[in-house]
Amino acid sequence: MIPSILQTVLTPDEVGLVVQAVGYVDNARKITVYDLLLYWSVAASEEWPSYRFGADHAASSGLRPVHDSSFSGKAADVPFAVFKEIFHLIVRKCNRETRRKLAFPKELLLIDSTTMTVGKTRLPWAPFHGERAAVKLHVALQAQTMQPLQFTEAVGSKHDGPVCESLENTAFIRVMDRAYGKLERLDRYKQEGQSFVIRLRDNVHVEKPRARRREAADGSSVIRDITCQLGTPQCRTENRHRVVIFRDFEGREIRVVTDLMTITAE
Numbered sequence: 001m002i003p004s005i006l007q008t009v010l011t012p013d014e015v016g017l018v019v020q021a022v023g024y025v026d027n028a029r030k031i032t033v034y035d036l037l038l039y040w041s042v043a044a045s046e047e048w049p050s051y052r053f054g055a056d057h058a059a060s061s062g063l064r065p066v067h068d069s070s071f072s073g074k075a076a077d078v079p080f081a082v083f084k085e086i087f088h089l090i091v092r093k094c095n096r097e098t099r100r101k102l103a104f105p106k107e108l109l110l111i112d113s114t115t116m117t118v119g120k121t122r123l124p125w126a127p128f129h130g131e132r133a134a135v136k137l138h139v140a141l142q143a144q145t146m147q148p149l150q151f152t153e154a155v156g157s158k159h160d161g162p163v164c165e166s167l168e169n170t171a172f173i174r175v176m177d178r179a180y181g182k183l184e185r186l187d188r189y190k191q192e193g194q195s196f197v198i199r200l201r202d203n204v205h206v207e208k209p210r211a212r213r214r215e216a217a218d219g220s221s222v223i224r225d226i227t228c229q230l231g232t233p234q235c236r237t238e239n240r241h242r243v244v245i246f247r248d249f250e251g252r253e254i255r256v257v258t259d260l261m262t263i264t265a266e
Contacts (some may be wrong), residue, residue, distance in 0.1 A: 003046045003062045004215075009093055010037075010086070010144075018085045024078065031074045032068050033082060038063055039071060051075075060203065070255045071211040084153075091148060106195055108143035109172035111164060111180065115156050126155040136160075140167045143175075170194050173260070181257070183231045187239050190259050200255040205232055206243065217266055221246045223253065 012034045019026050024031050039054060042061045048054040055068035063093050117134040120127060126136035137166040140149045152166050160179035168174070181198040189196050191251025207229040214225050224245040230237045244265045245255045 002042050006038060006041055009090060010034075014089065015086060017084055018089060022079065022081045022085060023128075024082055028068045028070075028074060033063070033074075035066070036071075036078060037086065039066075040075075051085050061113045080153075087151070091150075094147065105260075106171065106173045109149060109167075109169060109174050110141045111167055111174055111176045112141075112142055113137065113138045113163075113179070117156065126157070128156040130213055136162050136163075137145070138167060140169070140174075142172075168194055173197060183235055183237055186230065186237050186241055186257065190239055191243070195259055197256055197258045197260065200230070200243070200257055201229050202255075204230055204255075206230065207236060208240075210240075212242070212265075214265060217264075220266055223246070223247065 001242070012032075015034045015037060015116070016026070022260055024033070031039075039058070041056055042048075042058075042063060046057075046061065048057070051068040055066060055071055057147065058067050065245060085210075113136050115128075115134050115136045117128060117132045120131050120133040123133035123135065126133045126135055132254040136154045136156045138154065138160070139151045141147070141244075142149050142231075149172075150167055152163060154163050161182045164174075164176065165185075170193050175197045176199070178199045178201045181200060181204075183204070184262040186198075209224075209226040209228040212225045212227060216222070222244060224243075226243050227240045228243055230243075241257050241259065242261055243255055243257050246252060246265070248254050
């Protein structure tokens with residue numbers, strides 16, 4: 001099923017153009033980049049434990065048989081940039097950007113990172129902690145369609161904050177956790193029309209809070225709904241921003257800052 005579905009989305013010619021644009025020379029006869037893409041897709045779907053297992057079960061999965069050494073050798077040879085560009089191509093083809101027609105003025109774009117660790121000898125160029133190395137994948141996911149819109153990669157030791165700038169998109173409301181919430185960005189977001197909902201760190205100071213008029217809903221978890229400046233005199237936002245404080249399902253107090261002024265705190 002997976003190979004047949006993938007082949008309706010991507011053609012070998014399209015993959016060939018990506019390979020050419022990246023600058024990789026695909027001279028293999030036994031397994032091409034397109035073959036490797038099909039192999040990777042089925043391997044992820046069926047959770048193949050090894051190259052040898054994949055080579056032994058390729059035919060039963062609708063793939064042409066190939067020796068496991070050819071499979072692993074090709075996987076090591078093709079640069080990551082090829083698959084990154086293929087992924088972007090798939091997103092452009094499959095992703096239908098639609099606008100939420102409920103209470104939100106724009107669709108939500110959920111941004112978060114996943115850190116993947118290995119032994120430090122596997123990735124000596126990406127030291128992390130102790131004997132481990134790590135890479136980090138930052139993904140912007142559309143809440144309405146649950147499809148990725150964009151992603152970027154970094155070494156595991158790089159802080160999340162600067163990376164999020166490459167995922168900015170004014171057509172969406174960006175929803176992000178504390179690691180992405182740099183105070184100096186908030187004023188810029190407001191100026192550029194970048195809507196956001198960002199969790200605040202616990203140590204961020206609230207300056208000159210003013211309560212917003214609101215009707216408390218029955219059973220609401222919202223504690224406060226205010227506007228304020230954020231930060232200390234050394235680093236403080238110039239504009240006032242809306243902050244909603246509520247309790248999560250475990251009773252913890254959570255603070256989020258947003259530019260959305262017309263929707264309820266709930």
